[in-house]
Amino acid sequence: MGEEKKKSFLQELKVLGGLPWWLYLLCTFAVLAVAYTDTLGYDAIAFIAFVMAFSIALYKFGKILPIWNTYIGGGLLMVFFGCALLKQFNLIPEGYLELVDTMVQGDVNILSVFIIALIMGSILSLDRKVLLRSFAGYVPAILGGLFGAALFGVAAGFIFGVQPIDMIIKYVLPIMGGGNGAGAVPLSQIYEQISGEPAANYYSFAIIILTIANLFCILAGAMLNRLGKKVPSLTGDGTNIMPVDSKLIKEDVEVKVSLTDYSGTLLLMGAVYAVGRLFSKVLLPTVFGAQIHTFAYSIIFVVVLAALGIVPANIRVAARNMQSFMVSVVALMTMVGLGFDFDLGELVSACSPANLIIAAVIVVGAILGSGLVGKLVGFYPIDAAVTAGLCMANRGGAGDIAVLGAAQRLELISYAQLSSRVGGGIVLIIASFFFSFFL
Known part of the structure; x- marks a missing residue:
């Protein structure tokens, strides 16, 4: 070896x-x-x-x-x-x-193309039956993790002198946003749109605190796996999130796609973005006084499409393939741009003992909140904590693999994707309210 x-x-x-x-x-x-x-x-x-x-x-x-x-x-x-x-x-x-x-990030803005492709590919690639079957109970588990993370974060804030609103905006939302591409990046875009400040001002700290939390999530995944072995009643066999789930529906990997299918996928991407723009700019730009971002509406629209099952399998596979291309190639371009905007001096100041402790406490809150609510809705608490908690608080897709690998629960990847994408969309919606009212 x-x-x-x-x-x-x-x-x-x-x-x-x-x-x-x-x-x-x-x-x-x-x-x-x-x-x-x-x-x-x-x-x-x-x-x-x-x-x-x-x-x-x-x-x-x-x-x-x-x-x-x-x-x-x-x-x-x-x-x-x-x-x-x-x-x-x-x-x-x-x-x-x-x-x-x-x-x-400027006039051309390939970042928007990257984000829409990532959102659409991630959600449409989930099996429709998994999405429908788990949505009713899984969303409350995600919200439980969010509430636990916020509650523990605010409590830690009192100890370290961080105001509750600052704790939510600067710490909890980036950590629980579903990763980098679908979390920290669009959060920074919403921040720029609402505050008028450069997106890099928000992203530079968000990616640091998220990276710190990701480390704790991986370690926590391994610890929860050990706990499950000691207390078997808290978990299943590592492949099911709830006792009634006999088997996760596997995606049909035999669907063939043609180059023409990518034309339709590009049009669907444009339509998803257009609907998001229509609602965020014209039809419903604010909800209860809070400005809702285009990406938040786009996520809602894609979830509706996935739930209705009206998108053909060839387009879903093409969307997933396009997402893979974006993650492998376009992500490099976006990271170069964000890196050129980053001030390394902020990294040194951010990696303080206080931030390390705060990130760890927020992760613990996500574990307890999602595990408790998961238990209440009929999930195994450890599996709910790993997927709805840790896979919300980590660095998205790559973080999901690391956390599930550490927890020996890679079969739960569909639920982890729900956390990173659907849960990340919920965070974007919440962020729109908080940024509008408190920035």
Whole structure:
């Protein structure tokens, strides 16, 4: 086993972005040499070339680096912090900082494409029967975790001198938002829309506190698994969330998709975004005085589509495939942009003993709240705590795998996705109210 680990670490570096290492270095040298002589230009292809030259190597390094890849956040977080470090030492020309900002979060805004694709692919890829069967009981379990996290967080805030509203907005919402792409990123967009401040101001702290909480979630998953072995009555066999569930419905992986199906998927993505814009800008921009963000309405619309079962299987599979492309490729571009906006000085100040304790307490609150409510609605409390609690408080899809792996409950991935996506959507809706009333 030791030989395999050593081989995998070294061999992985021989292929970067699908290219042999020497060809990757040749391409990167060509792009950066032309860019740093101010010859590359500032159009879309220049953006693609510039960000991929940096992000591919950083992503691979973060993916294979021990400890970092398991507990910190893997490749995407390495791209984020690596680009922040490059900017901190003034190694990025100002013109390309502006180009990346324009493309990622400015007028072009590929971030919105990334978020909508992630939302739609994640929700539509869930089996409809699983969605309908568990929704009535699972949403209360998610809300129980949210309430427990908020309650424990506010209590910790009194100890460390953090006001309740600041605790909810700066700590609880980012941690319980369903991860990075569907949580911290859209939360920062809502923050910018409502407050008028740059999204990076919110995201920079949100991703730090979320990363800290993710570590505690993984450790807590392992601890809950040990508890389940000692007290079997608190859990099932690791594949079921409730006693009446004999078997999770498995997704049909044999559905074939054509290139034409991706055209329809793109149109559906546009429609989901359009409906979100229509409600957030025209039909129902506020609810009880709170401004509701486009992404929140888009999530509601996709959940309705999934529940009705009117989206064909080929489009659902194409949406999942497109989500995979976004997570594998476009996510690198977005992380470069967010990294260039990040102030590393805030990281040092944020990793204080107080923040570490607060993050741990919020995770404990999520465990107890979701486990208790899960028990009340007929779920196994440990399995509810792992999925509706920890998979809300971790870093989304990658965090789900890490937590479920530590808890030895990978068969519960469908429920974890409900937490990360549907639960994350609930947090976005709640955030719209809190940002509108208290910012």
